[in-house]
Amino acid sequence: MKFAKLALVASAVLVLGLAATDASAQMRKVKIATEGAYAPWNFVNSQGKLEGFELELGAELCKRAKFDCEFVAQDWDGIIPSLQAKKYDAIMAGMNITPRRLETINFTTAYAAGAHGFMVLKSSPLAKMPGGEYNLTKDLAAAEKAINELKPMLKGKILGVQGSTTNLAWAEKYFKDVAEIREYKTTEQHDLDLAAGRLDATVGAHSAAKATMETATGKDMMIAGPGFSGGMLGLGVAVGLRKEDADLKTAFDDAVKSAIDDGTIKKLSEKWFKVDMTPKS
Amino acid sequence: MDFTFLYTSFLRLIVGIPLTLQLAFSSIGLGLVLAILLAAMMRSRLLPLAWIADGFVFVFRGTPLLVQVFLIYYGLGQFRPYLDEMGVWWFFRSPYYCALLALLLNTAAYGAEIVRGGLQSVPHGQIEAARAFGMSGFTLYRRIIAPIALRQALPAYGNEIILMIKATSLVSTITLMEVTGLAHKIISETFRAFEVFFVAGAIYLAINFTVTRLIALAEHWIAPDLDQASRPIEVGKLSH
Numbered sequence: 001m002k003f004a005k006l007a008l009v010a011s012a013v014l015v016l017g018l019a020a021t022d023a024s025a026q027m028r029k030v031k032i033a034t035e036g037a038y039a040p041w042n043f044v045n046s047q048g049k050l051e052g053f054e055l056e057l058g059a060e061l062c063k064r065a066k067f068d069c070e071f072v073a074q075d076w077d078g079i080i081p082s083l084q085a086k087k088y089d090a091i092m093a094g095m096n097i098t099p100r101r102l103e104t105i106n107f108t109t110a111y112a113a114g115a116h117g118f119m120v121l122k123s124s125p126l127a128k129m130p131g132g133e134y135n136l137t138k139d140l141a142a143a144e145k146a147i148n149e150l151k152p153m154l155k156g157k158i159l160g161v162q163g164s165t166t167n168l169a170w171a172e173k174y175f176k177d178v179a180e181i182r183e184y185k186t187t188e189q190h191d192l193d194l195a196a197g198r199l200d201a202t203v204g205a206h207s208a209a210k211a212t213m214e215t216a217t218g219k220d221m222m223i224a225g226p227g228f229s230g231g232m233l234g235l236g237v238a239v240g241l242r243k244e245d246a247d248l249k250t251a252f253d254d255a256v257k258s259a260i261d262d263g264t265i266k267k268l269s270e271k272w273f274k275v276d277m278t279p280k281s
Numbered sequence: 282m283d284f285t286f287l288y289t290s291f292l293r294l295i296v297g298i299p300l301t302l303q304l305a306f307s308s309i310g311l312g313l314v315l316a317i318l319l320a321a322m323m324r325s326r327l328l329p330l331a332w333i334a335d336g337f338v339f340v341f342r343g344t345p346l347l348v349q350v351f352l353i354y355y356g357l358g359q360f361r362p363y364l365d366e367m368g369v370w371w372f373f374r375s376p377y378y379c380a381l382l383a384l385l386l387n388t389a390a391y392g393a394e395i396v397r398g399g400l401q402s403v404p405h406g407q408i409e410a411a412r413a414f415g416m417s418g419f420t421l422y423r424r425i426i427a428p429i430a431l432r433q434a435l436p437a438y439g440n441e442i443i444l445m446i447k448a449t450s451l452v453s454t455i456t457l458m459e460v461t462g463l464a465h466k467i468i469s470e471t472f473r474a475f476e477v478f479f480v481a482g483a484i485y486l487a488i489n490f491t492v493t494r495l496i497a498l499a500e501h502w503i504a505p506d507l508d509q510a511s512r513p514i515e516v517g518k519l520s521h
Contacts, residue, residue: 077465081474104472160456164469182376182456183466189355196358198374 027068030248031088032058032239036073037186039211040272041094041237044073053272054092057111060264061239064255077164077185080105083242090241090248094205096166096234106243108252110236111265113279115227116167118159118201119209121194122222126201129153129225136231146226147174154179157200160190166234171203173232191217207273236279283476290467290480297460298484304377304459305446308384312445315385316392323397334393341390347451349387354379354455380452388445395441399434400426432504439496443489450485460484 034042034054042052050071062069074082076093083091083105097107115133120126129150134143155178161168163183171181182199184190190202191212202209206227212218239252259265260278269277322334341349357364357373364370372378403426411425453462464481468474 077469078474080472081468084472100470163466183458183462184456185454192355192358196361196374197370198358198376 027066030062030067030069030090032069032071032090032092033074033079033082033088034058034071034091035076035079035093035186037076037188038094038208041208042092053112053268054094056272057259057265057268058092060259060268061111061252061255064258065251067251075185076162080240083240086242089245090239090252092239094208094237095240097236097238098166098169098232098234100169101240106241106245106249107238108241108249109256110238110279111256111259112269112277113229113236114273114275114277115206115229116170116204116233117206117209117223117227118203118225119191119194119212119218119221120201120224121197122220124200124224126153126157127222127224132226134226134228136228136233137235138230140231143228143231144174147228150225151175151178154201156180158182158198160184160193160199160202162187162190162204165204166232167203167205170228170233187212191221194221207277210273286471286473287476287480290477291484293467294460294463294477294480294484297458297463298488300457300459301446301449302488304380304384304449304452304457305442308381308388308449309442309445311381312385312388312392315389316396319389319393320396320400323393324400338390338393341387342394346383346387346448347454350380350383350451350455353383376452376455376457380449380455380457384445384448384452387448388441391441391444392438395434395437396430398437399430402433403429428503435496435500435503439493439500442492442496446488446492447485 034050034052036042036044036050038052040052042050042054045051050073055071058069058071071092072088074088074093079091079093079095080101082088091105095101097110101107118126118129120129130146132146134146136143151174154175157178158180159171159175160182161171161184163185168181168183175181179200182190182193184193187202187204187208190199190204193199194202195217201224206223209218209221209223213221213223239256241248241252256265266276266278269275319334319337322330323338325331325334353373354376357379361370361373364373372382407425407429408421411421416424449459450461453459453465456462458466460481464477467477471477
């Protein structure tokens with residue numbers, strides 16, 4: 001009896017010890033930063049925990065790459081400088097690949113891609129802006145023609161955009177001369193101002209706009225005008241990494257590709273965005 | 282250090298100085314008027330008036346300015362229909378007016394305490410002496426109480442002015458592009474936080490250097506005797 005007990009304890013210790021060394025020795029620790037204010041990509045839920053498409057996808061990618069991952073929240077406007085300062089190792093925050101960002105950091109292959117455009121109040125005259133889909137990479141001329149047709153309607157209007165985004169760069173390039181552009185720290189803040197009537201429209205990703213429209217704040221809002229993608233609006237959303245961490249890039253690239261190939265990204269995207277946001281190669 | 286980058290950042294940041302100064306000085310000016318009114322209410326014999334002033338100071342000194350800015354801008358933004366009905370939505374629609382209101386209410390609360398402290402520091406004997414000369418009401422305030430109170434309150438109030446100039450940096454959170462707002466924008470384009478904040482900090486330092494010099498001048502001008510009397514006496518010189 002006594003011996004049996006001792007044997008049990010000994011084997012338990014052995015098993016636990018093995019499991020512990022197994023986990024710590026082989027799994028590389030990777031810290032991933034996200035904004036936590038960009039539903040449904042990433043947001044803080046009612047329990048105060050990070051949740052969203054990227055949290056679920058991130059866990060899946062880490063499982064495939066055999067990383068021991070931890071998500072941390074970081075304000076959007078400091079998210080690249082803090083990566084450079086090694087506060088974490090990767091960014092998954094609805095961040096688009098752009099040539100400007102590529103000068104500073106590296107990106108994996110894109111894990112999602114979607115259109116960008118305007119969100120307005122249903123009662124606004126801007127609700128009648130003509131629709132359409134334009135790609136700035138494939139047919140810049142057609143996209144710019146559509147933009148020029150929007151300009152008279154947006155004359156003297158106030159547009160809200162999140163700072164440090166491709167949306168802001170795009171809005172400033174094409175609409176600065178006709179409209180007033182206000183910068184916000186988060187998309188939640190410009191949504192509140194659109195609801196309050198301080199803004200005539202917001203400029204952002206359709207995916208985030210749709211998520212807002214499902215909340216109480218956004219119940220009187222709608223997406224108006226054409227959807228734009230590619231070019232300066234970004235070459236898809238990807239994991240941001242430091243340039244020197246080539247090994248992380250290889251591991252995440254493989255994980256993203258396998259998640260695209262086996263339909264995991266399509267499944268998660270339909271769960272969170274209600275549409276398939278898998279990048280089309 | 283990359284001096285060309287520092288210089289181009291500087292050229293872009295100085296564009297925000299007028300807004301910083303405009304917000305600081307209009308809130309300080311309007312806030313001072315409110316502060317004097319509040320201090321008078323606090324000293325009033327009508328207790329309800331004193332309670333209102335005390336309550337105001339309690340709330341605005343006890344909560345962070347950032348929270349007040351958010352409450353006035355995003356918080357009141359959710360009550361648009363009521364504000365529309367009252368005919369004041371044009372005011373709350375503008376981020377500039379919301380920022381100005383938050384800053385001026387905040388500085389009024391601190392200012393009220395400084396003014397009250399100044400008034401309380403007037404020695405009772407001086408007031409009695411003035412009364413003995415037949416002064417009362419406005420004359421008493423103008424000739425005795427106000428000059429003494431102002432001398433006492435100015436150093437503390439100078440401090441408040443400097444704090445307010447720095448506090449304007451918080452309004453960048455409600456879309457206003459003053460020096461700090463522009464700094465964030467440049468960092469988001471260049472990812473060079475150190476250089477840009479370094480230049481922004483230097484700009485605030487330069488503004489506050491000028492302001493502290495002006496306050497010191499004003500202190501000397503209204504109370505040259507206090508300025509001299511407060512300096513330590515050189516003991517060595519006295520003994521010979």
